[in-house]
Amino acid sequence: MYRTLVLAALAGMVAGPALAAGSSCSTAPKSQFKPKATLEAQLTGEGLTVRQIKVEKGCYEVYAVDKAGKKVNMAYNAETLEKLDNAEAGEN
Template identity: 40%
Template sequence: MKIVTVRQLSLAALIVLPFAAHATGTCTNEPKAKWMKERDVTAQFEKEGYQVKRIKAEGTCYEVYALDKNAKRHEMVVNPIDGKPVKEEANE
């Protein structure tokens, strides 16, 4: 059995945590009480022509999973204060 030291765990955290934060991004420092409601974010994206499949809170952001008018899948990290994407990934 291998024993992992505190130093090894600290080094691993320094390497992994920045990547984890980058995956979702930092969207806001505002409390959740000030966030847009999920239904309002959905309505905003539907006005832009998306068919929203799912929204979930992840860290300080919303993650929005939607289809565009060509049925192309989009995964977006969204600022919950203004509903604007901070990161987007489109899949065929």
């Protein structure tokens, strides 16, 4: 069992960076970004209260509060509205 856990952990370390690399900020011009209002409506529908949406190097950085009152910080590709794994993606 220990051997299986070690192998699973190693596989996760190898696959993790590869998966994260596929999600990144947009390199398209701002004219191709989807409207912030579209993202805000989507997040509101998921039960979040959006406090602010900022544009950071091709990403929308979202500051919101979830149903439990917990502050959340997320990043989305501004062109596709795909949620990114790294909440600070636009700041790098």
